[in-house]
Amino acid sequence: MKDIVIRTVCRVIVPFVQVYGLYVIFHGHLSPGGGFAGGAILGSSMVLFALSFHLEAGAQKLGHETSSYLESGGGIWYILIGLLGLALGSNFLTNRAAGLGFGLPGQLFSGGMIFLLSLGIGVKVASTMFTLFYNLSEEEGSGGDHQ
Amino acid sequence: MSLHLPVISIALLLLASFVMPLLRRGARAAALPFTLSVLGAVFTVSLYLIYLVESRGAFSYHVGGWPPPWGVELYIDHLAVYMMMVLSSICLVVMVYGARDLYHEIRAEVMSWYYTLYLLLLASMIGIALTNDLFTLFVFLEISTISACGIISIKKDRECIEASFKYLILSVLGSGCVLLGVAMIYMITGYLNYDFVAQELPQAIAEYPYNILMALSLFIVGFSVKSALFPLHIWLPDAHSSAPSPSSAVLSGLVIKIYAAAILRLLFRVFPAELFEVVPVLDILLFLSVLAVMAGSIFAMVQEDIKRMLAYSSIAQIGFVFMGIGLFGNRALLGGLVHIFNHALMKSMLFLAAGLIIYAAGIRNIRDLRGIGVRMPLTMGAFAIGAFSMVGIPGTNGFISKWHLALGALDLGRPFFVAIILLSSLLNGIYYLPIVINAFFGVKIEPRSEHRDVPGMMLVPVLILAAGVIFFGFYPGPILALLEQAIVL
Amino acid sequence: MEVNPYVAVGILLLMAYVFFYLPAGYIRHVLIVLLVFIIGYALVMTVSEMPTFGAVDTPAHNVVPERYLGRAPEETGAVNVVTAIITDYRAFDTLGEVVVLFVAIVAALSNLKAR
Amino acid sequence: MAASELWGEATNIVLSWRPVAVVLFPMTAALVLAVLGVKKKRHIGFWAAVAGCITFLLVLSLLPLLREGVVEHRFADMMGLGLMFRVDLLGFIFAFLMSLAWMLVLVYASHYLQVEGFPVFYFPFALLTLGSCLGVVLTGDLVSLFLFFELMTFSSFVLVITRRDRPAMAAGKLYLYMGVAGGLILLFGIFAIFNAAGTVEIAPLMQELAGVEKTGLGIVFGCFFIGFGIKAGVVPLHFWMPKAYGAGPAVVNALSSGAMIKAGVYGILRVLLLILTPASLEWSELYSFALSSGYWVMWIGLLTMVAGALLALFQGHIMRLLAFSSISQVGYMITGLGAAAYLLGAEEAMGYSGAVLHAFNHTLYKTAFFLIAGIIFYRAGTLELGKLGGLAKKMPLLTAFFVLAALGIAGVPGLNGYISKTLVHDALLEAYKLYGGWDIYLAEKIFVAGSALTLCYYLKFFQKAFLGEETRARIRSAPWLLYAPLFVLGLFMLVVGLQPGFFVEDFVLASTYAFTFEPYGIEHVARLDFFSYQPLAAALTVIITAVAIYVPLYRWKLFDRELPAWFSVESMLMLPAARLFYQILCRMGVTLDHSVNRLYFGVGGKFLKFCRYVGSFDSNLDSFFEQSSRKVYRLMERSRELDDALNEAYEKTGSTARDFADRSSRLDGALNRAYESTGRAARGLADRTAHFDKALDKTYAATGRAARNLAEKTTRFDRALDKTYESSSKTAQKLAGKTLRLERVEVKEPAPTAAPDGREKAEAGDRKGRRPAFNPLEWNIKNINFDQLLMVLMLGIVIFILFYYGRALVDL
Structure with missing residues (x-):
């Protein structure tokens, strides 16, 4: 798509969308939202970028390798936080009872592991959307070339 | 620390x-040593858990430290550790085999994906075995469904894609049924935890009878699609025969059984026993299992592809497990449950042996197996042991499960099922024994393709499983002792 | 009302025959439509019997949501109860969801890359 | 009694490893031989013979232990129930005869098998079979017995197919399937016993089975009888034997006939006389069951005996003749056992000891016969009786052994067969004495006839093979090792025949301590004088009858002729029976079929007519549709013509309209100009009115101020009104929403229906035309399309649960 209007608008919009996505992730424990929603917003911003420019341009911004690192990293992060509760002498995925809770309810840095877990989920969801979009569209593109 | 081991093993597999x-x-x-070491660790953990449960009884684990109705609970009882042991042991042995075999079935680029899917499959099955929560059950069900499809379709074959697609569609249908059932149960009881649901259900029966029945039937349908009970088995032969041999071994040996174990838990721990006096669910399961036993054997008799034959035979064997559930007696249930392990041993061994034959000689057709016993004596010897076990010759573990099933049927005064068990044994004999006879004593056919040497790393797992078949045929004591405690009717 | 399970299984098998083995034709279509209606009726019955949505005396209004709604902020530190449930009370399920995403992508990729 | 002094008490249990060693040693030896011996074919025979001898010595080593009591060894955990070895004197007798036969045959085979080219699997599997046979007779519970019985089936299957040719494979498959089926039937019996009694130990279980119905007991016993009877070759189940024997070499047949069929007999013996007879001999329901089952078993035995002998009479092949002879001899044992059960509480020891001794004797002479047949094959290269002749001159030693064995089997006084046959015969006589009745009388006569027939076919064998003109087949020399086993067997035969007391009293009668037999009956047997007038007279009767049968047959040269096809096994008994059965079935079937056919034709004809009618209706309908569509088409054409005409008319009117428009535009221009001039006049007028306007404005402003004050007052009033409106409008909105939804539902448009085009129709027709015939081989479940509501199937369960059980649940 080489429409200058779309490109310009997207270039302007994408950072805002991403900031909004991060907001949704980070304020998941305070307001409606959370890892899944915020991750979806983040992922869709990248998809938007790739759609409006070119697939390759998108791939330059966020390489396949990086996205698969993020992909696994989100899950590993989640499990490691779960094991943190275990390391602190409590059960798997324990939050406040294991001493992870800090801050007053309502503040940004509060709720202990919930914030961190949301981050992991957000990264995971965003990279999943992006990776899936990329692989499927590349597949289609290469299939078209062969025909 | 040891109480954390179940969840640690799941977390380890996921990690x-x-x-x-x-x-x-x-x-x-x-990747391979890493996978094997993780599998080995999980197997060791499962053995330790058996010891733990034997010594201090069943215990429950509250994930996140939240008590049951609020948080997720894992319940580690005898049945759970038994299933965990079965799953992890067979998975370990099959993976040792797969280390070499997979390279000629799938491309090297996707090997790490295969390991990923394999580990996820094991993790989800262990999760299903351990969980005490309906929604967690559903989540793990989803993981196992997708990863099971993944390890079929990873072999880039037209057949594989088709089969796994069919499997996916039907399996997702089953998952949908289960989800709907879970929702209904939650709607009328307000809980997701097994124990609390079981507490609430007797009251709920009076108020919402249709809901509870619908939920029950949805569970049964969902799980029978997944475990390929007779009329819903149509996805199984394609999926299990076209998959790579290690996948077939795991799918046929374990994946269809874990759903049977799950439905067993639901039926006997969640739903009240009075329900079964009014609703003939168990009878329906029983007769479907009889049909599965007969139809699976008869279908298997007309097959020409060896893996396809084994797949059909699995349909018959899952019928035995369901027969144990449907008979609803201590001893029959013992027979059905011990058949989970026994069949996992022998069927995965048979699939691996078939895979070895395909690897070494490139033969899939049963007729071409003539004289192969002379070329591959150890492989065919293991195959013969598996075949004897399928027939139920004493001294192999197939006899043990049939013995207990038949006695269980007689305990309940239903000799008809004994006759069915024996008849199916005879049918098994009719299609397994000629293979063995022809392989060893048949007139040799000149090999069409060149014969590859069998690597020791592939042969050893097959022999280990064959030794297991014999060993547990003579000393089933530990397994039976474990299961006797697992059954609380 | 007692019905023989044999009969039930027999009819089930007949259905299996109809749906799996009967060649496409009018009988098949008519039977399918008939069954869909019956099942639809059954489902409607079930739904109509469900507890009234939002009523106070629904079974789902028990100790579970009570604690979730009342004590989530102090117990978990999260003001948003939904997030508190999915990432703290039932964080294990959410781990499962994350794994579902992962397994979906792995399965898809392994299929695409295996070619 | 002397016996109880010689042997230990039945209650005294000696724990020992020896029975396990006896069973495991040959199996281990088999494994070692299989691994090491495949390459060194020459030595494998020697080592197998050594292993056989060691096994025999091991079996003999049980003897000192038996003097103290019953030898036992248990593996508690094995197979869930425990594996149990238990040796009493009866088991020992069978183990002794089996290991003896095996040792001799293995010694013989180590040389003999060079004619067969040393089949690789023979020796290991022979030893394996020996181990499992010993296991069958040395175990103490039914499950262990079953384990070894199945093992025996599988290992002896390999022996049966030693030759690997087509008939051998066919016979082997028949043997295997019969064995597996028999094993499963046996298993059913074991299940039933275990379920009813709670144990599977071989001990009197009748009391525990008291709750079982008599038919149930009959079924259980039937299961055991069929399961063991298949191995023993009882007549309706014997048909695998001639095939298997005809296809196997002598060394295999000697084992099968000499020892393996004894395992079946042993099983029947244990089940009939121990498990399914009451422990005490007081009259009860159970007791009558034992008696009646004994009666029927006796008759089956007699049938087996006579049928086997009759069929043996007309065999031209030595192996098959001997096979039928084996069947016939098994009949003696079964008869003896049946008589023992029938005489329970009186003279049961007579039948029992006859059966056991006959099993022993049969091993002696039938092994000898097969070994002799082997030597004939070794030297002459053929086993067809028609091609042999005059062997007596060339092989006098062999002839002597043959005569010895033949006289033994025929029951000539002084040899072993006489003793056991006399015992069985006496049992029948005792039964006649006790119960009377024409049937027992008949049974006794049949027994005599069977014995006479036995003598007959051995006479025939002798006459055809050893006498007459000399064979043209090449004769080669045989090593002495082939004759050595015959010496041993001959010695045993003579000893048993001349010193019957030793065997009968010290072994056979002593072994009754495992059972609950009447002491006086045992005494009676012990005091029996075999060389008194009555048994000798009976033997003489048999011989005279035999001669009376044989001479006419020989005179009319019924044996000399080449046996016609209808004279073979199948055509003598099997085929007529089958044909009769078939005809009966056919008669019934045809009648049924005919009537059904007529019914079908009648109904079908009607239906066909109906179909035709419908078809014609259909075609009428078709033509109707066609005609109507043609008319519609015509109509459409006409309308198209109309359309064209209309089009032309439109065009014409169009051109006139254009003219008209041109003219009107001109008119327009003129009008425009007129408007312009009037406009200018109007502007002047407007200027004037503006002045007037300003004046008016001022007045308005003044009035406006007054009006605003008024308005402020009214707004306050308005707000109050608004509030009322708002609340009422909310209600109205809700109402409107509902009506809107209703409207939407009503306004929903019907979906356009797509017309099927011709190609699809053709495809559909094609699919219908290619509907496949029912062929299970082509069942490919892959092709089933599950696009259409797979779910429905599962929901069948839903329906049933919901609508039939829901109501009952509400009442719960």
């Missing part, structure tokens, strides 16, 4: 599967 795609280039060679 390993997450790490697996990160192993690139140089580290790729580490």
Whole structure:
């Protein structure tokens, strides 16, 4: 798509969308939202970028390798936080009872592991959307070339 | 610390599967040892858990430290550790085999994906075995469904894609049924935890009879699609015969059984026993299992592809497990449950042996197996042991499960099922024994393709499983002792 | 009302025959439509019997949501109860969801890359 | 009694490893031989013979232990129930005869098998079979017995197919399937016993089975009888034997006939006389069951005896003749056992000891016969009786052994067969004495006839093979090792025949301590004088009858002729029976079929007519549709013509309209100009009115101020009104929403229906035309399309649960 209007608008919009996505992730424990929603917003911003420019341009911004690192990293992060509760002498995925809770309810840095877990989920969801979009569209593109 | 072991083993498997795609280039060679060591660790953990449960009884684990109705609970009882042991042991042995076999069935680029899916499959099955929560059950069900499809379709074959697609569609249908059932149960009881649901259900029966029945039937349908009970088995032969041999072994040996174990838990721990006096669910399961036993054997008799024959035979064997559930007696249930392990041993061994034959001689057709016993005596010897076990010759573990099933049927005064069991044994004999006879004593056919040497790393797992078949045929004591405590009717 | 399970299984098998083995034709279509209606009726019955949505005396209004709604902020530190449930009370399920995403992508990729 | 002094008490249990060693040693030896011996074919025979001898010595080593009591060894955990070895004197007798036969045959085979080219699997599997046979007779519970019985089936299957040619494979498959089926039937019996009694130990279980119905007991016993009877070759189940024997070499047949069929007999013996007879001999329901089952078993035995002998009479092949002879001899044992059960509480020891001794004797002479047949094959290269002749001159030693064995089997006084046959015969006589009745009388006569027939076919064998003109087949020399086993067997035969007391009293009668037999009956047997007038007279009767049968047959040269096809096994008994059965079935079937056919034709004809009618209706309908569509088409054409005409008319009117428009535009221009001039006049007028306007404005402003004050007052009033409106409008909105939804539902448009085009129709027709015939081989479940509501199937369960059980649940 080489429409200058779309490109310009997207270039302007994408950072805002991403900031909004991060907001949704980070304020998941305070307001409606959370890892899944915020991750979806983040992922869709990248998809938007790739759609409006070119697939390759998108791939330059966020390489396949990086996205698969993020992909696994989100899950590993989640499990490691779960094991943190275990390391602190409590059960798997324990939050406040294991001493992870800090801050007053309502503040940004509060709720202990919930914030961190949301981050992991957000990264995971965003990279999943992006990776899936990329692989499927590349597949289609290469299939078209062969025909 | 030891109480955390069940959840640690799940977390370890998940962690390993997450790490697996990160192993690139140089580290790729580490994928296999890494996978094997994780599987070995889980197997060791499962053995230790058996010891733990034997010594201090069943215990429950509250994930996140939240008590049951609020948080997720894992319940580690005898049945759970039994299933965990079965799953992890067979998975370990099959993976040792797959280490060499997979390279000629799938491309090297996707090997790490295969390990990932394999570990995820094991993790989800262990999750299903351990969980005490309906929704967690559903989540793990989803994981196992998708990863099971993944390890079929990873072999880039037209047949594989078709089969796994069919499997996916039907399996997702089953998952949908289960989800709907879970929702209904939650709607009328307000709980997701098994124990609390069981507490609430007797009251709920009076108020919402249709809901509870619908939920029950949805569970049964969902799980029978997944475990390929007779009229819903149509996805199984394609899926299990076209998959790579290690996948077939795991799918046929374990994946269809874990759903049977899950439905067993639901039926006997969640739903009240009075329900079964009014609703003939168990009878329906029983007769479907009888049909499965007969139809599976008869279908298997007309097959020409060896893996397809084994797949049909699995349909018959899952019928035995369901027969144990449907008979609803201590001893019959013992027979059905011990058949989970026994069949996992022998069927995975048979699939691996078939895979070895395909690997070494490139033969899939049963007629071409003539005289192969002379060329591959150890492989065919293991196959023969498996075949004897299928027939139920004493001294093999197939006899043990049939013995207990038949006695269980007689305990309940239903000799008809004994006759069915024996008849199916005879049918098994009719299609398994000629293979063995022809392989060893048949007139040799000149091999069409060149004969590859069988690597020891592939042969050893098959022999280990064959030794297991014999060993547990003579000393089933430990398994039976464990299961006797698992059954609380 | 007692019905023989044999009969039930027999009819089930007949259905299996109809749906799996009967060649496409009018009988098949008519039977399918008939069954869909019956099942639809059954489902409607079930739904109509469900507890009234939002009523106070629904079974789902028990100790579970009570604690979730009343004590989530102090117990978990999260003001948003939904997030508190999915990432703290039932964080294990959410781990499962994350794994579902992962397994979906792995399965898809392994299929695409295996070619 | 002397016996109880010689042997230990039945209650005294000696724990020992020896029975396990006896069973495991040959199996281990088999494994070692299989691994090491495949390459060194020459030595494998020697080592197998050594292993056989060691096994025999091991079996003999049980003897000192038996003097103290019953030898036992248990593996508690094995197979869930425990594996149990238990040796009493009866088991020992069978183990002794089996290991003896095996040792001799293995010694013989180590040389003999060079004619067969040393089949690789023979020796290991022979030893394996020996181990499992010993296991069958040395175990103490039914499950262990079953384990070894199945093992025996599988290992002896390999022996049966030693030759690997087509008939051998066919016979082997028949043997295997019969064995597996028999094993499963046996298993059913074991299940039933275990379920009813709670144990599977071989001990009197009748009391525990008291709750079982008599038919149930009959079924259980039937299961055991069929399961063991298949191995023993009882007549309706014997048909695998001639095939298997005809296809196997002598060394295999000697084992099968000499020892393996004894395992079946042993099983029947244990089940009939121990498990399914009451422990005490007081009259009860159970007791009558034992008696009646004994009666029927006796008759089956007699049938087996006579049928086997009759069929043996007309065999031209030595192996098959001997096979039928084996069947016939098994009949003696079964008869003896049946008589023992029938005489329970009186003279049961007579039948029992006859059966056991006959099993022993049969091993002696039938092994000898097969070994002799082997030597004939070794030297002459053929086993067809028609091609042999005059062997007596060339092989006098062999002839002597043959005569010895033949006289033994025929029951000539002084040899072993006489003793056991006399015992069985006496049992029948005792039964006649006790119960009377024409049937027992008949049974006794049949027994005599069977014995006479036995003598007959051995006479025939002798006459055809050893006498007459000399064979043209090449004769080669045989090593002495082939004759050595015959010496041993001959010695045993003579000893048993001349010193019957030793065997009968010290072994056979002593072994009754495992059972609950009447002491006086045992005494009676012990005091029996075999060389008194009555048994000798009976033997003489048999011989005279035999001669009376044989001479006419020989005179009319019924044996000399080449046996016609209808004279073979199948055509003598099997085929007529089958044909009769078939005809009866056919008669019934045809009648049924005919009537059904007529019914079908009648109904079908009607239906066909109906179909035709419908078809014609259909075609009428078709033509109707066609005609109507043609008319519609015509109509359409006409309308098209109309359309064209209309089009032309439109065009014409169009051109006139254009003219008209041109003219009107001109008119327009003129009008425009007129407007312009009037406009200018109007502007002047407007200027004037503006002045007037300003004046008016001022007045308005003044009035406006007054009006605003008024308005402020009214707004306050308005707000109050608004509030009322708002609340009422909310209600109205809700109402409107509902009506809107209703409207939407009503306004929903019907979906356009797509017309099927011709190609699809053709495809559908094609699919219908290619509907496949029912062929299970082509069942490919892959092709089933599950696009259409797979779910429905599962929901069948839903329906049933919901609508039939829901109501009952509400009442719960």
